[in-house]
Amino acid sequence: DTGVSQDPRHKITKRGQNVTFRCDPISEHNRLYWYRQTLGQGPEFLTYFQNEAQLEKSRLLSDRFSAERPKGSFSTLEIQRTEQGDSAMYLCASSSHPLTGRDTEAFFGQGTRLTVV
């Protein structure tokens, strides 16, 4: 399978615990995005990377959230001291962004569903 893959697909954790999610993008894609989605809402932008550089992080994101893409390939999203409000679907997407010209289509993984109890 050469699409975007995310791991785990589901995670149930107790409030206050730390969780880490992984995303493996399509191999030739240089851009990688993280989104959070709750029921009835569109994907909410969290952060994105161009290769290994984190270019933007949402102001809505608290300091408990951190993301890395150390070698410009896979990425991890960590949530520290989870709260019940963190329960959501966490989506990763990747795209091939040219140096000039339009953004190309982004492909999404199937997401990681987080439940904080």
Add this chain to the structure above:
Amino acid sequence: RKEVEQDPGPFNVPEGATVAFNCTYSNSASQSFFWYRQDCRKEPKLLMSVYSSGNEDGRFTAQLNRASQYISLLIRDSKLSDSATYLCVVTWVGMRFGAGTRLTVKP
């Protein structure tokens, strides 16, 4: 003001109807525009890109008005299989999604 705003819906239409969705965006520096489709409990998938000249793909027509910062999607001859949530997407630095408009096409 939200970065990307869409008609909240839901839209409930009979088969064969024509339905239009609207979307406005706040950043005039936006560069690329898309419509994505998301089925229930699935990931979003690209429906079509949106170009300044307007573009059509079968029963789907997308329009962009940069001066008004407005994007539209028109679906003609609706099919049951068109039932989904339609997401407006705008990029300037990173991709931003609207909240989505839910469409249900009924027999």
